[in-house]
Amino acid sequence: MSEETTVENVESVENVESTQEQPAPKKKKKPVISDNLVEILVAVFLGLTALLTAWASWISSLHGGNQATNYTQSNNLASEGNSEYNAGMQLYLSDLMAWNTLMEYVYDGLIAESKGDTEQYALIEQKAEEFKEQNSSWILTEGLEWMDENDSYSPFAMPGIIDLYYIDANALLEESRQYLEQGKIDNAHGDAYNLVSVIYSVVLFMLGIVGIFKKIPNRFAVLLIAVVGLVLTTIYMCTIPLPTGFNIASFFGG
Numbered sequence: 001m002s003e004e005t006t007v008e009n010v011e012s013v014e015n016v017e018s019t020q021e022q023p024a025p026k027k028k029k030k031p032v033i034s035d036n037l038v039e040i041l042v043a044v045f046l047g048l049t050a051l052l053t054a055w056a057s058w059i060s061s062l063h064g065g066n067q068a069t070n071y072t073q074s075n076n077l078a079s080e081g082n083s084e085y086n087a088g089m090q091l092y093l094s095d096l097m098a099w100n101t102l103m104e105y106v107y108d109g110l111i112a113e114s115k116g117d118t119e120q121y122a123l124i125e126q127k128a129e130e131f132k133e134q135n136s137s138w139i140l141t142e143g144l145e146w147m148d149e150n151d152s153y154s155p156f157a158m159p160g161i162i163d164l165y166y167i168d169a170n171a172l173l174e175e176s177r178q179y180l181e182q183g184k185i186d187n188a189h190g191d192a193y194n195l196v197s198v199i200y201s202v203v204l205f206m207l208g209i210v211g212i213f214k215k216i217p218n219r220f221a222v223l224l225i226a227v228v229g230l231v232l233t234t235i236y237m238c239t240i241p242l243p244t245g246f247n248i249a250s251f252f253g254g
Contacts, residue, residue: 038210038219045223046207049230052237053200056193062243063190070183074176081172088165095140099155102128139164182244192240199233 105128112120136144142164143155155161163170206226213219 056196060193067186070179074179077176084169092165098135196237
């Protein structure tokens, strides 16, 4: 009886020792990048990309509106400039004809003076003055004054006199050109924002397919590429000027 008890005690001691010698099971470390974290990041960047896409599309449409306005204004000013150019040309031809008529009065006056007919000479001179007042533009008048002061043969020899006929036309055409150039700039900026919207669409696509991949490293790799594309595109978008006169407060009654 005592031997059996001793044997049992020895076996129980051995079992206890063997149990104590077995190492405790190690706890599994949680992965740094989990499915839950990836899903949260995807949701955040999806929302952010959607907002930025909407912003880029809106700014692009504003640039398009400015472009259309500038092109329309340029066409209107160009039409007015062409009309003023034609008016200037007609005024120039009118002054040229008036100058030819004045020259005829001058020749008639010289003939009367050479004959000693002072009465006829005075009459011709009076008619010439009346004609000049009634038919000469301010440009021809300035040219005639310059001709007398400089003892020139013609008022049209005055430097820059031809340009005076087209001052209004040239001003309108120059303004038209400026509106046209601004329209081209708005068009380029609008195209740049359209490109941004396209790249954001690619980012949205990549974020949308993250869940297709079963392994976490693959998911994170696609997510990382999408985020890099998002950041670089946003930096590029910040370098594109906003529409001329843009004020977001004005859209809210500010």
